[in-house]
Each structure stands twice: as structure tokens, then as C-alpha cells.
Amino acid sequence: MIDGHTKLFGFLAHPAAHSLSPLIHNTSFKVTGINGVYLAFDVTSAGLSDSLAAMRTMNIGGFNLSMPLKTDVIPLLDEVTPRAERLQAVNTVVNRDGRLIGDSTDGQGFIDALKANDITLDEKVITVLGSGGAGRAIISAAVDAGAKKVYVFKRTNDLFESRKEQLEAWSNVVEVLPYEDEELMIKAVDQSQIIANSTNIGMAGDKSLPVTPAVLNHLTSNHIVTDAIYFPLETPFIRAAKKQGSHTYNGIGMLVNQAAGSFLEWTGQRMPVDQVIEAVHEAVAQREKK
Template sequence: MMINGHTQLFGLLAHPAAHSLSPLIHNTSFKATGINGTYLAFDVTPAGLSTSLAAMRVMNIGGFNLSMPLKTAVIPMLDEISPRAARLQAVNTVVNRDGRLFGDSTDGQGFIDALHANGVEVANQTLTVLGAGGAGRAIVAAAIDADAAQINVFKRQNQTFTQVRQQMTRWSPNVAVVAYEDQAAMARSFDDSQIVVNATNVGMAGNQQLPVSQQLMNRLGPQHVVVDVVYFPLLTPFVQAAKQQGSRAANGIGMLVHQAAGSFLEWTGQKMPIQKVVEAVKTEVSHRQK
């Protein structure tokens, strides 16, 4: 579709922004659905954020995605945020509704939707989540909303440990936050869980490490669904090791595309052509790996 006077602009605010797959995801979607929109990446630092939002209002830009640290910095500048964004204190999606800016977080729901797409239900299941950064917290919050029976979160025992544990256990009595260093507790959690998630960045971009010891990996089996939020490389060490144990394992492309689909739906009212987008992303990531 040609860009013309009716084309609606959407974009990403991030620093750095150039490597993002979001333009590929959304422009593939606009083309496939025939929506007259285009999506660009803007390199914006926290210092330039308020000016960018003012421009969004004045120029009637349809919406934006944001990456950290802008996800938190943007909140006081918005007119309204969703309950799930308020709980996480993070916004990854902004919608311009006639000059009123509404913020939401689609990250966690993206994780749940990616599981659903593969026939995996979260309701009544026990999850082990490795890591309690932005991705981990979003996954935990969404798993609570999806009626998970128990969520065991493993977080490094650093200066934010107590604060994060208090925050997450306030969200639900079904959440336990445990020191990452407690290998015995992690082993028990693997045994009790149906779904195991790596929400750390261990294994990203040529890092060959596993987020847990091989002894812990040996506890995984065909009864487990294993998800790595990392998707670069396509076959992460964690996914590879889990497959060797006979587990169903997937990288983070499902979550990446489904969280983007949440934004796309809020901006356009239309569903993203998921399969077409997943193929485009896989092709691009494998191209970048060379």
C-alpha cells in the first residue's frame, strides 16, 4: 500500500531503537490486513520523552510502543493507564484517543496468548519463572490473571530482592519469590511445575550459558512446557537443552509477536496475522544470526 495523506503513523520510542523487530512486525501486519498505516522506530532518550508525547498529540500519531527505561518514565505523562500497567508500573503500548494518551502493558498477555496458540493452558498449572525483571514480572502478573495455581519466581538475592518479593506476593497468595541461589528449592519447583520459563537474558546473542545448572535441566522431561523469552539466537541453549530432555520448548518469538498483536489490536481494532508475522520474524532473526 502506498503511503498517502490518509496514512496513520505508529512507532517505537526506544534507545537504542535501530535493531528493533517492531517495524518489521507491524509493517508486515499493515500490509497483510490492508490497513493504511506505517510504523517507524524513533531513537528517544528519557530526556526527549515528554517532547515526543507532545508531538504525538499535536500530529495525531495513532500510537507508540516503548522499551525500558521509557516504559516506567512515561506513566506520569499519560492521561490514563490500564489496571495491568498500573500493577506493573510499566507501559509498553500507548494509544492516542483523540489527543488523550492511554497506556497499557501487553507483554504478559503476549506470553499467555503464545502458550494458548500452542494449545497450552495456564489455568490450574504450576509455573517456575526464572528472573524477576520486566519480562518476568509481566509474565507473573498475566499468569495470575490466567488463574495459575502456583507461580514460583526465582530472583537473585540483590538489593531489590525484598522489595520485589513484597510487590509480587501482594499481587497474589499463589506467588512465591525465592532466592535464585536456592538450588534445592529450584529443583523442587521444577519437579512440581508444568511450565518453566527463562525470563533472564542468559543465553542471548552468542552467550552459550544455561540459566540453571545441567543437574537442574536433567529434572525436565516430556511433562514440561519450557519457554525462553530470548529469541536471538532462534535456538537458545535453554531451548536446546530442554528439547534434549524431551520437553516441549519454544523461544521468545511467540511472546514477542503476541505482545505486538495486543498493541496492534488496540490501535486498529483488527487482529494481527500472527502466522505471517512469525515467519517474517524468524526469517529476519536467522538472517541476522549469519
């Protein structure tokens, strides 16, 4: 029940109404009995500074952000964690007595989702498709988790060389390669135990695959294939990987586990991940029917 002691948390984005974050966190508050409420706020880059001032003034406990606010918020914060500094992206802000501290829990969400299925990245080879926000978070977390090698495939555009320099500077286990080079991608897949799609290919009504048929044919029952996308629940890539016999996981695990990182920082308590995943799965399934 909301009362005078209820702590407010929120999600800042534009648009914000589509977010599953309120469902995730309010389910968590209900299950744990924590007196908190989580709301979505439609905030643009232009309104971000005023929004943060209000957060401090009203002593709001913390909030999440989506792009481009994940980068816009950094100069407005009092402190950022090393992993957020590395990524130059913040998805979680904690208000500690008026000091706003930014962190990135996205990559750890990927690691924790795998760990929940008894999968670790220690000494594993992983191929990451894409190097956008989700991809960089996965790459950074894979390095920290002890991956033996991280192959990253990025489109060869004007950003290719600068992105390659940035990511390969993180660790000598990271190698950035042209997305269009089918032969190199096949070699990487053959060496990898984990294939992670971080692109938006296959989202919503998109029937496309993030790899060519030739690359797809190299997926086997020895591969773990993940997709950062959770809508639809089964992307074309996940469906195709299943037919190859691979072990597959959609983006709900990463989504909920990154939120669990925020929840822990805000409340000091662990999120009831299993119950939340069940609620999110049901909500996405309902959206798919519409």
C-alpha cells in the same frame, strides 16, 4: 501506498534501530490492507516529554516503548490500564483524540503464544526464572490466567526483599525464592508443568544456562519450557531442554503476540500472527548468519 490518509505509529527507544517492531507492524498493515506505517524513533528519557507532545499535536495513532521509557512514560500519560498500573510499566500507548492511554501487552503476549499451541495456564504450576520486566509481565499474566502456583526465582541482591514483597502482594499463589537455592529450584521444577526463562542468560553469543545441571536433569517430557529470548532462535537453554525431551518455545511467539495486543488496540483488527511470525523468524535467521 502511503498517502494523505496514512496513519503513523511508532517505537520509542534508545537505541531504536535494532527493533523488529517495524517489520512486525508494517507486515501486519500490508497483509490486512490497513493504511498505516510504523517507524522507529530514537528517543531518550530526556526527550520523552517533547516526543509525547508531538504525538498529540500530529495525531499519531499510537506507539510502543522499551525500557527505561516503559516506566518514565507513566507520569506523562492521561491514563493507564490496571495491568500497566500493577506492573508500573507501559509498552503500548494509544492516542484517543489527544488522550494518551498506556497499557502493557507483554504478559498477555506470553499467554497468547502458549494458547496458540493449545496450552493454558489455568490450574497449572509455573516456575519463572527472573523477575525483571519480562518476568514481572509473565508473573502478572499467569496470575490473571488462573495459575495454581507461580514460583519465581530472583537473585538475592539488595532488591530481593522489596521485589518479593511486591510480587507476593499480587496474589497468594506467587512465591518468590532465592535463585541460588538449587534444592528449592529442583522442588519447584518437579511440581511445575511450565518453566519460563525471563532472564537474558543465553542471549546472542552467551553460551550460559539459566539453571544448573542438577536442575536441568529434572526437566522431562512433561515440561513445557519457554524462553523470552528470540535471538538466537535456539538458546542454550532451549537446546538443553529439548535433549531432556521437554516441549520448547523460543521468544518469537511472545514478541509477536505482545505486538498483536498493541495492533488490536490501535486498529481494532487482529494481527495476522502466523504470517508475522514467519517474517520475524526469517529476519532473525538472517541476523544469525551475519
